[in-house]
Amino acid sequence: MSHRIHYTERGIGPVLVALHGLGGDRTQWMNMLPDDFPFRVLFPDLPGHGETDWLAPELCTFDWYAHEVWRWLDALQITEQVPVAGISMGAGIALKMACQQPERVQKLILVRPAWLNHPYPENLSIFVRMGKKWAETSAADTMTWLQSDEGYLRLKAVNPACLSSVHGQLDRPLPKPAIRTLIEMPGSTPFDTPFELAELTCDVLVAGNEEDMLHPVYIAETTASLIPFARFNVVAPRYTSPANHNRDVFELLAAFLV
Known part of the structure; x- marks a missing residue:
């Protein structure tokens, strides 16, 4: 078994890293962003998802996932500051990446975060x-x-x-x-204390939606309130209005990355 992260790369321009949610794969973001999006977008299948058939030797945590994404970007020789976008679990990994190596994260896009700093929500x-x-x-x-x-x-x-x-x-x-x-990821958290988020200096966009018991909007609101340079937006509900949700997220993302 090779510890390779399978991914799709699409477009030209500055790099954007797009991380999917728990149980998803690279197509979650690929279906949301058009082919002509003016970025070199990297869509990985995170470990244990899609075609990436390996996982942490011991316990799956946000800390471990974030380290693996950084290791993957190092292998791709991507050393410049990059914006990182994540959905649900991917939002938590993106946030942990910024806590681990804040100097390498240009912007954060956190869509429907589902964790705060309490395990097993x-x-x-x-x-x-x-x-x-x-x-x-x-x-x-x-x-x-x-x-x-x-x-x-x-x-x-x-x-x-x-x-x-x-x-x-x-x-x-x-x-x-x-x-x-x-079993394991709900027991992990993307940050330990609010003080970690208070130290982030990059621009952050947080998007939450109503009518979503798996991703309660208060989690997105709370996350944004803890980060000094964060803005919070409500988007159309993911489950009851999926097309409008994808449109809202894309429009926010495109405007935020300008």
């Missing part, structure tokens, strides 16, 4: 439960089990559209890494 508890169940049985049996899980039923009653993100976890091509990330 309630909004992600369903992923831990389904990961543990999946470790004991099959994806099909886990899907059946979900139908009687209280948290799943609550999501179904309040916002059934968001269940696509839950179901999608069970379709991931790498079951063993998928199980580990579902």
